[in-house]
Amino acid sequence: MPRHLHTVSALLEVTSAGDTVFHAAAIAGHLHQVPAEYLVHDNLVVASKTGFTAIHAAAETGQLDRIPAEQLTADLLLTRNDNGDTPLHAAAFAGHLDQVPPGLLTVERLAVRNYEGLTVLQTARPAATIPDSGGRAPKPIGAIHRFFRKLAGAKAPF
Numbered sequence: 001m002p003r004h005l006h007t008v009s010a011l012l013e014v015t016s017a018g019d020t021v022f023h024a025a026a027i028a029g030h031l032h033q034v035p036a037e038y039l040v041h042d043n044l045v046v047a048s049k050t051g052f053t054a055i056h057a058a059a060e061t062g063q064l065d066r067i068p069a070e071q072l073t074a075d076l077l078l079t080r081n082d083n084g085d086t087p088l089h090a091a092a093f094a095g096h097l098d099q100v101p102p103g104l105l106t107v108e109r110l111a112v113r114n115y116e117g118l119t120v121l122q123t124a125r126p127a128a129t130i131p132d133s134g135g136r137a138p139k140p141i142g143a144i145h146r147f148f149r150k151l152a153g154a155k156a157p158f
Contacts, residue, residue: 008038018049026057031066039067041076051082059087062096074104084115085123092124 011022011034019027022043025034031054044055044067055076058064064072064087077087077100088109091097097105097120110120 008043011038012043012046014049019052020046020048020054022046022054023048023052023057026054026063027061029061029063031058031063034066036068040071041073044071044076045079047081053079053081053087055079055087056081056085056090059091059096059099060094062091062094062099064091064096064099069101072101072104074109077104078109078112080114084113086112086114086120088112088120089114089118089123092120095125097124 011025012020014020015024017024022034022038023046025031031039044058045053047053055067056079058067059077067076080086085093086109088097088100088105089112091100113119114123
C-alpha cells in the first residue's frame with residue numbers, strides 16, 4: 001500500500017464506488033498492508049455506502065487473523081451491516097468461521113439472527129460452491145456441526 005495512504009483519514013476516504021480505501025483493502029485481501037495501529041474497532045466498523053464494513057470484508061475474505069487479538073472482540077464480531085449480518089455471518093457464509101478465535105465462538109453468538117431471521121450457522125456454506133438458493137435459507141454445513149460436537153455439551157442453536 002502506498003505510504004500516502006498510511007493515515008487514518010486517507011484509509012477512511014470514500015472512493016467513487018462508495019467504499020472506503022480501508023474496506024477495499026479488506027475486500028482485496030490486503031489488510032496485511034494496513035498498519036496494525038489502524039486496525040481498531042472504530043476504523044473497522046465504518047460502513048461503506050453499501051452498508052458493508054471492513055470487519056465484514058475481513059471476515060468474508062478470511063483475514064480475521066490480520067486483526068490484532070486485543071481488537072478482535074465479541075462486540076466487534078457482533079457489528080451489524082445493513083442486512084443485519086454480523087462478521088460471524090460473513091465468515092460462515094464464505095467458509096471462514098475457523099478464522100474466529102474459539103473463545104469468541106459461543107452458542108449465543110452463533111445463534112444471532114440477521115434481519116432475514118437466519119442464524120450464523122444457517123448462513124454457512126462452502127465458499128467454492130455457493131449455489132443460487134432460490135430464496136430458501138441455506139442449510140448449515142457438516143463442519144459446523146462437528147465444531148459444536150467439540151464444544152462441551154453444546155447443541156446447534158436451530
